[in-house]
Amino acid sequence: TGAPAVTVVGLGPMGRAMAGAYLDKGYAVTLWNRSAGKADELVARGATLAASVDEALVAGGPVVLSLTDYDAMYAILEPAAASLPGRVIVNLTSDTPERARAAADWFAGHGARHLTGGVNTPPSGIGTPEVFTFYSGPRDLFDELTPTLEVLTGTDYRGVDQGLAALYYQIGMDLFWTTMLGWVHALAIADANGIPAAEFLPYASRSTGGMSQFFEFYTPRIDAGEFPGDVDRLAMGVASIEHVLHTTEAAGVDTALPKAVLELFRRGVVDGHADDSFTSLFEVMRGSRT
Ligand code: NDP
Structure with missing residues (x-):
């Protein structure tokens, strides 16, 4: 259809607000969440619920992660690691700078590119440019993703060190x-x-x-x-x-x-x-x- 694509993994209050913001902007949105029921409202609005994590990862477009912490992320992605090569991960899951650096290495080891984010707003602020999110990781990846990231909030790129956004x-x-x-x-x-x-x-x-x-x-x-x-x-x-x-x-x-x-x-x-x-x-x- 030509619509830009994005996948959102994790449909807590934050992930649901993010998926909603992408739908509002006309994105083709693919979803995955451990508890599938949390996708119902978004599916009614036009999103697609993937049948598996692997399917969500390869649906096309960057993969936005919005999970409780990195333990949840590894619990979801380790069994699906074979689908990671070539993927772009925007990790908006909060955790420590050390864990963000380790996660970036883990994704690189599986052939995926990774950007760390730190979101400075509650779900109600998602979709508004006045609030902002810290990002860190490769500058070229940040530049490439900026239009996708700006659907969520304003952006503040802190540097190449993957731990900086978390810090x-x-x-x-x-x-x-x-x-x-x-x-x-x-x-x-x-x-x-x-x-x-x-x-x-x-x-x-x-x-x-x-x-x-x-x-x-x-x-x-x-x-x-x-x-x-x-x-x-x-x-x-x-x-x-x-x-x-x-x-x-x-x-x-x-x-x-x-x-x-x-x-x-x-x-x-x-x-x-x-x-x-x-x-x-x-x-x-x-x-x-x-
Ligand atoms: P929640 O903790 O409510 O939920 C995030 C998701 O994590 C849920 O979809 C949940 O799945 C999933 N999850 C948790 N543990 C596991 C697991 N072991 N296996 C699989 N899935 C798991 O978080 P929020 O949506 O509130 O926030 C997401 C991120 O954004 C967090 O890192 C938070 O720190 C950050 N953030 C949140 C803000 C807020 O105001 N809410 C503000 C700024 C940042 P399930 O639905 O199945 O339980």
Whole structure:
């Protein structure tokens, strides 16, 4: 028919949104999922459910993988490895950088080309160019696939090292989870004091929305290896987080999070950073390096 082809393997919420985005753009979409029933709605919209993994792999066009993790991927693809030669794999399954590099080698060993991706949006963002996905792997493969990739989200190519997309994704998740847990912890203290989440919302949004200004201020200093205490001192930070801990205790809320923060701040003081900025914890966290 001339319509571009794509195969989607893995029909969790993410894979279903991706297959839907390809259908919307007129692609010939082939599907495979362990639980076949998850394909029903997409098949009703015109997708083809492959009878086997091998059939899905050779249907034509790139193969987009959207699985829980790489264990699931190997569980599905190892028995079908004979169908991998000549295939192009866009691996949008999240896992560690090490596992992404090993997977790229595994695919290369079976004659398939592989691009690693790290998707930065929930399923609702799939099909919108404003959100983006990290990619890494061979530049020529990324360039060749760009029109297909851009059906899903915007793209951000990080480099040839297959682990890079996973690395950027994971450091983003580090920031995301620690920030989100800070918010949940603050909500628990608020709740213990009769303040509902909705009442705290404008304040939570304002203070986290302003955080990029802190990132911008401190980033050149961190890259220069400088942590002067001209605008904040770690010793002041210790006093501040102690107040948070005491407020937490008074509210009867779990103290694990502020205690972990306080422990890091105190280690910074022990390491001689009392009069430096809290950003000197960068040195404490990364450990000594030559
Ligand atoms: P899910 O975990 O819901 O499902 C992915 C698919 O993996 C399912 O189709 C499931 O099959 C399959 N699967 C899991 N284990 C096995 C196995 N052992 N053998 C065969 N198939 C298996 O993931 P999502 O759809 O939510 O996400 C997919 C990927 O996208 C993940 O790596 C996730 O980290 C990433 N991601 C997800 C986001 C989100 O908001 N959901 C946001 C950004 C990234 P079955 O249907 O048979 O169970």
